[in-house]
Amino acid sequence: MKSATMSPEATPAPVARPRGAAAPVAFRSYRSRQFAEHVLLPTLVIVLLLVVWEVAVRALNVPENLLPAPSVIGQRIVDAWPNLVDNAIPTTLQTIESFILATVMGVVIAAVLTSFRLVNSAFYPIVVFFQLIPKVALAPLFVVWMGIGAAARIEFGVFIAFFPVVVSTMAGLRGTPADALRLCKGLGANRLQIFGLVRLPYALPHIFSGMKVAMTLAMIGVIVAEFISAQAGLGYLIVFASSQADTALILAAILFLCVIGLVLYGAVALAEKAATRLYGA
Amino acid sequence: MEAERLNAQPPATVRPRPHLEAWKVSKVYAGKRGPVEAVSSVSFSIQEGEFVSILGPSGCGKSTLMMMLAGLEPATDGVMIERGREIAGPRPEVGLVFQDATLLPWLSVIDNVLFPVRVLKRPRAQYRERALALLKMAGLADFGNHRPAQLSGGMRQRVAICRALVLDPPLLMMDEPFSALDAITRDEMNVALLDIWQQHRKTGVFITHSIREAVLLSDRILVMTRRPSSIVNDVKVPFARPRSPGIVETPAFTALCNSLRQQIEAGYAADPDNALRAQANSVATAE
Numbered sequence: 001m002k003s004a005t006m007s008p009e010a011t012p013a014p015v016a017r018p019r020g021a022a023a024p025v026a027f028r029s030y031r032s033r034q035f036a037e038h039v040l041l042p043t044l045v046i047v048l049l050l051v052v053w054e055v056a057v058r059a060l061n062v063p064e065n066l067l068p069a070p071s072v073i074g075q076r077i078v079d080a081w082p083n084l085v086d087n088a089i090p091t092t093l094q095t096i097e098s099f100i101l102a103t104v105m106g107v108v109i110a111a112v113l114t115s116f117r118l119v120n121s122a123f124y125p126i127v128v129f130f131q132l133i134p135k136v137a138l139a140p141l142f143v144v145w146m147g148i149g150a151a152a153r154i155e156f157g158v159f160i161a162f163f164p165v166v167v168s169t170m171a172g173l174r175g176t177p178a179d180a181l182r183l184c185k186g187l188g189a190n191r192l193q194i195f196g197l198v199r200l201p202y203a204l205p206h207i208f209s210g211m212k213v214a215m216t217l218a219m220i221g222v223i224v225a226e227f228i229s230a231q232a233g234l235g236y237l238i239v240f241a242s243s244q245a246d247t248a249l250i251l252a253a254i255l256f257l258c259v260i261g262l263v264l265y266g267a268v269a270l271a272e273k274a275a276t277r278l279y280g281a
Numbered sequence: 282m283e284a285e286r287l288n289a290q291p292p293a294t295v296r297p298r299p300h301l302e303a304w305k306v307s308k309v310y311a312g313k314r315g316p317v318e319a320v321s322s323v324s325f326s327i328q329e330g331e332f333v334s335i336l337g338p339s340g341c342g343k344s345t346l347m348m349m350l351a352g353l354e355p356a357t358d359g360v361m362i363e364r365g366r367e368i369a370g371p372r373p374e375v376g377l378v379f380q381d382a383t384l385l386p387w388l389s390v391i392d393n394v395l396f397p398v399r400v401l402k403r404p405r406a407q408y409r410e411r412a413l414a415l416l417k418m419a420g421l422a423d424f425g426n427h428r429p430a431q432l433s434g435g436m437r438q439r440v441a442i443c444r445a446l447v448l449d450p451p452l453l454m455m456d457e458p459f460s461a462l463d464a465i466t467r468d469e470m471n472v473a474l475l476d477i478w479q480q481h482r483k484t485g486v487f488i489t490h491s492i493r494e495a496v497l498l499s500d501r502i503l504v505m506t507r508r509p510s511s512i513v514n515d516v517k518v519p520f521a522r523p524r525s526p527g528i529v530e531t532p533a534f535t536a537l538c539n540s541l542r543q544q545i546e547a548g549y550a551a552d553p554d555n556a557l558r559a560q561a562n563s564v565a566t567a568e
Contacts, residue, residue: 179383182353186371187400197400201387279387 098157106165172203
């Protein structure tokens with residue numbers, strides 16, 4: 001896509017074009033400089049680091065179960081591909097489920113807390129108190145309560161992920177301009193109408209920033225739960241590989257987690273972009 | 282008796298009857314250091330079709346007064362009456378315009394104008410024509426499908442006025458609608474509002490701290506001071522309608538502005554006791 005815009009026949013639309021025929025060239029070189037700076041440069045640094053890692057491990061004769069070379073990890077990914085994919089599927093699905101539940105729960109809780117002052121006074125301190133508990137420490141408790149099935153892992157993911165959605169949604173709902181509310185009240189709008197027509201759309205950017213945090217937290221929750229109780233999933237695979245001192249497999253699983261996390265986060269960011277197009281300025 | 286009075290007047294002539302009346306209206310807030318009197322015992326009456334400005338320095342309680350008249354805030358004391366009925370709460374028959382245009386950024390201009398229709402669940406098709414006509418009148422015919430962010434501040438405020446007029450309310454209330462705009466845009470908006478007024482002739486309540494604006498636009502000006510937050514004078518603006526913006530150049534216009542400025546400065550500089558005395562005097566002379 002980037003290279004297409006750099007070819008002469010696909011000159012982009014004149015945006016802030018300087019005078020004369022030199023303009024498109026200047027523009028193109030600006031675009032290619034952007035590409036070089038933001039894509040080429042970081043890629044180059046990553047490649048360089050991998051090369052340093054590879055060379056260092058080989059030169060210093062580091063044992064493979066301490067730190068395998070990138071090439072060894074790559075080989076391990078190829079070998080264990082079906083195993084990795086099999087374990088990636090439940091982790092991904094459970095993360096998505098946790099995320100969706102956390103988002104719905106978070107928005108509903110925030111809506112209730114901001115709509116009813118007394119409910120807020122009564123329950124908000126409890127919500128904050130729960131947030132202050134080191135929640136990872138509660139993971140074994142969830143196993144006790146919910147057993148070792150997928151439900152326990154999803155619930156734990158929700159438990160860890162919903163709070164940021166609550167806080168940011170509340171901030172968004174409270175940030176509705178006072179005059180917009182006056183306008184609605186002046187027209188005799190009821191609370192539900194005000195919520196749907198004005199407050200919620202105004203809160204959307206805040207909700208999405210909470211959702212982005214929730215997505216990463218949901219994944220952490222699911223993996224921690226997998227460490228404890230699962231018979232499948234990348235968290236389980238990591239624990240299993242660690243018992244075998246299979247460091248290459250651990251790092252391969254972590255790489256998988258990174259890619260999955262990136263894709264899921266990207267999906268939320270895309271949804272945010274679409275929502276901003278609909279509901280943004 | 283009411284019916285008799287209505288029958289007695291010939292239908293075509295516009296015999297003034299009060300659209301809005303306030304009688305000893307006060308508003309007291311619970312402040313950190315005891316009660317704060319935001320509006321103290323304000324009385325006035327506004328006739329049908331009259332455009333009245335409430336003029337005063339910032340912090341004199343004129344916005345609070347408008348919120349109470351709009352039914353968005355209860356009065357602590359006193360009575361407010363609209364067309365013979367006591368004002369008990371908000372009603373869609375009042376078009377509201379605020380200092381900020383308060384357009385919903387995700388709606389197109391036309392959807393913003395039709396927002397009251399949507400809230401009241403009235404048939405959109407029935408009001409679409411009117412909305413388009415209003416936008417045309419406001420010089421925004423080509424901007425119906427734009428988003429508010431694509432418009433200038435003056436254009437946004439014009440959209441807000443269209444929105445306030447879309448239900449054809451008999452009463453329009455504006456709370457410093459142009460004070461967030463630059464001076465040149467503000468002058469343009471005054472001319473635009475003069476135009477709109479000429480075409481629609483509703484009852485208007487216009488809150489402002491600009492003397493020129495008040496004199497140019499109004500039939501009558503109620504002067505408010507800060508201490509006490511009360512109306513100290515009721516000034517008739519003698520200029521005939523339709524008005525051209527050219528009247529600002531006339532000596533009569535300047536003289537009226539100066540006299541109003543002196544009244545406001547007197548109220549502004551006076552300490553509470555003096556202001557009270559001044560109010561007592563003005564009440565005495567009125568009687």
